[in-house]
Amino acid sequence: MPQDEPQPQPGRRRTRLYALTDGRTAAAHTVLTMDTTITAATGADVDGGLPTEWQEILAMCAPPGGRAVAEIAARMNIRLTPMTLLLGELADRGLIHHRPPLAVAETTDVHLLMRIRDSLARI
Amino acid sequence: MPGYDTTATAHREPAPVKILVAGGFGVGKTTLVETISEIEPLRTEERLTAAGVGVDDLDGIESKTVTTVAMDFGRLTLTDAGVVLYLFGTPGQERFWFMWDDLLNGALGAIVLVDTGRLDRSFPAVDFFESRGLPFVVGANCFHGEQPYTAEEIAAALHLRDPNTPVLMLDARSRTDVRASLIALLDLLITKAQAPAAVSG
Numbered sequence: 001m002p003q004d005e006p007q008p009q010p011g012r013r014r015t016r017l018y019a020l021t022d023g024r025t026a027a028a029h030t031v032l033t034m035d036t037t038i039t040a041a042t043g044a045d046v047d048g049g050l051p052t053e054w055q056e057i058l059a060m061c062a063p064p065g066g067r068a069v070a071e072i073a074a075r076m077n078i079r080l081t082p083m084t085l086l087l088g089e090l091a092d093r094g095l096i097h098h099r100p101p102l103a104v105a106e107t108t109d110v111h112l113l114m115r116i117r118d119s120l121a122r123i
Numbered sequence: 124m125p126g127y128d129t130t131a132t133a134h135r136e137p138a139p140v141k142i143l144v145a146g147g148f149g150v151g152k153t154t155l156v157e158t159i160s161e162i163e164p165l166r167t168e169e170r171l172t173a174a175g176v177g178v179d180d181l182d183g184i185e186s187k188t189v190t191t192v193a194m195d196f197g198r199l200t201l202t203d204a205g206v207v208l209y210l211f212g213t214p215g216q217e218r219f220w221f222m223w224d225d226l227l228n229g230a231l232g233a234i235v236l237v238d239t240g241r242l243d244r245s246f247p248a249v250d251f252f253e254s255r256g257l258p259f260v261v262g263a264n265c266f267h268g269e270q271p272y273t274a275e276e277i278a279a280a281l282h283l284r285d286p287n288t289p290v291l292m293l294d295a296r297s298r299t300d301v302r303a304s305l306i307a308l309l310d311l312l313i314t315k316a317q318a319p320a321a322v323s324g
């Protein structure tokens with residue numbers, strides 16, 4: 001009898017990622033990075049027919065705040081790359097909006113940097 | 124996609140801004156993130172394929188190594204500035220972290236935490252940010268509220284390429300100190316942005 005085969009963990013069954021992404025394994029059209037902000041589209045799940053994990057994500061990034069991809073990944077306990085794929089799928093379907101992180105030109109914008117500095121000084 | 128709310132969304136949603144917190148293992152990076160973050164620090168993971176680069180202690184194995192790197196991060200919303208600062212720190216294995224280009228892309232700058240008793244642990248972070256041109260400040264973590272070295276001595280021992288790199292004394296548990304290090308980083312970024320020609324390579 002083979003003794004060293006991995007035993008299924010009792011009580012906890014992990015959902016296969018391809019199930020979460022609805023079969024998608026290739027990159028979505030929408031390119032997301034770990035610091036992209038995700039906001040659920042208004043009325044994205046009005047009929048409640050979406051998979052539980054998708055609903056969870058939409059609830060997590062309800063407008064107006066939104067959440068970074070890294071934060072959604074951490075809270076959903078899914079690694080970054082699969083999470084980006086999943087969110088890309090949601091974006092392609094119009095269920096979420098996304099805001100990309102600052103471009104290089106913006107990260108060297110003196111006015112923005114000064115606003116950040118002044119805000120930090122007040123917290 | 125609906126065009127109706129694009130503009131409104133852009134004004135309502137704060138822009139994400141990334142700041143990295145580096146340094147050697149056990150120097151207090153996660154503590155620093157925890158001190159300033161408005162949420163309990165979160166941990167996320169990524170799998171990286173390291174094609175032998177920088178992996179020199181795996182008994183000479185040259186084949187591709189898939190490794191899981193983790194990072195701890197927190198966030199700080201600055202409503203007036205219209206941004207959310209995300210502070211990313213590594214719990215360990217920073218040399219793998221340095222192959223992670225996505226982490227560096229779009230980052231504003233970094234805080235390199237050093238423990239003056241183990242300065243060598245911070246050399247890789249300093250070298251990395253200097254070689255990649257990411258502005259950073261050095262924070263000397265004073266675990267017991269005392270620091271036997273001056274900022275000048277620490278700067279000299281770290282062989283900082285840019286002599287104007289700020290070196291601050293801080294306690295990673297102190298919100299005031301952590302905030303001061305972030306402000307020092309922003310001051311450095313503002314100076315560089317105002318005089319881009321003066322940046323040396």
